[in-house]
Amino acid sequence: MTVGSKVYTPPLGHDWLTPVYDTAVRALTREHVWRSAFIKQIDPSHDDRILDVGCGTGTLAVALKQMAPQADIVGIDPDRRALARAAAKATAESQTLRFVEGFLSESALPSKWKPTKIISSLVFHQTPLATKREILSTMSSLLPEKGAIHIADYGLQQSVLMRALFRSTVQMLDGVADTQPNADGILPELMAEIGLVVENTRIVPTPSGAISFYRAVPRISNNSPRAK
Numbered sequence: 438m439t440v441g442s443k444v445y446t447p448p449l450g451h452d453w454l455t456p457v458y459d460t461a462v463r464a465l466t467r468e469h470v471w472r473s474a475f476i477k478q479i480d481p482s483h484d485d486r487i488l489d490v491g492c493g494t495g496t497l498a499v500a501l502k503q504m505a506p507q508a509d510i511v512g513i514d515p516d517r518r519a520l521a522r523a524a525a526k527a528t529a530e531s532q533t534l535r536f537v538e539g540f541l542s543e544s545a546l547p548s549k550w551k552p553t554k555i556i557s558s559l560v561f562h563q564t565p566l567a568t569k570r571e572i573l574s575t576m577s578s579l580l581p582e583k584g585a586i587h588i589a590d591y592g593l594q595q596s597v598l599m600r601a602l603f604r605s606t607v608q609m610l611d612g613v614a615d616t617q618p619n620a621d622g623i624l625p626e627l628m629a630e631i632g633l634v635v636e637n638t639r640i641v642p643t644p645s646g647a648i649s650f651y652r653a654v655p656r657i658s659n660n661s662p663r664a665k
């Protein structure tokens with residue numbers, strides 16, 4: 438899909454599959470297991486301002502708002518059809534969430550709004566290498582000293598079984614070019630390259646490959662995992 442001069446992959450690889458994205462994620466990713474564990478890692482609090490990058494159909498943002506109703510949550514995504522679904526979910530829960538249509542950039546965010554936590558789930562495996570770098574770099578520049586980035590995505594596929602499942606599901610839908618660097622374990626390397634201190638906190642095996650959780654903080658931060 439193209440927005441302006443930028444290209445992105447829609448949630449399930451093809452625009453016409455977006456209506457079945459939530460069903461597919463439920464069936465193919467042990468969604469309840471990894472999403473609830475990821476929410477626990479994010480640990481939303483009432484005074485958090487949370488930016489969900491590539492929020493898609495809004496499942497994570499809506500679940501976080503249920504956990505911490507006072508938290509200020511903004512989701513950003515270039516896909517209009519996915520965002521319409523996200524907005525409908527928030528309305529069904531009577532939640533006030535903000536969804537921004539666009540690619541991540543400081544100027545796309547609400548004016549003077551600074552996140553305390555930046556999160557992203559299942560986005561990087563669908564983006565080209567240059568975009569992975571660009572998104573991580575923008576996340577890092579938006580991050581306050583005591584803030585943290587939380588990412589859940591297909592990461593290093595360590596076992597023969599996980600590699601086979603990843604190939605026959607995610608790579609069938611999204612192709613190999615963007616997904617293989619994730620499967621080779623590039624995300625923590627890219628985060629370290631830009632000076633983040635990164636911890637691979639959990640790996641969840643699923644029917645579509647292993648989903649890794651990362652927590653990254655600025656190197657100078659007191660809440661660095663290494664400083665604990």
Ligand SMILES: C[S@@+](CC[C@H](N)C(=O)[O-])C[C@H]1O[C@@H](n2cnc3c(N)ncnc32)[C@H](O)[C@@H]1O
Pocket residue numbers: 445446447448449462490491492493494495496497513514515516519539540541557558559560563564568572
């Ligand atoms: C597989 S979906 C994940 C949606 C949601 N985060 C979730 O956990 O279900 C990936 C999303 O990333 C969005 N996306 C793709 N390229 C992007 C980019 N460069 N910046 C931000 N979002 C992007 C897509 O539009 C899509 O909605």
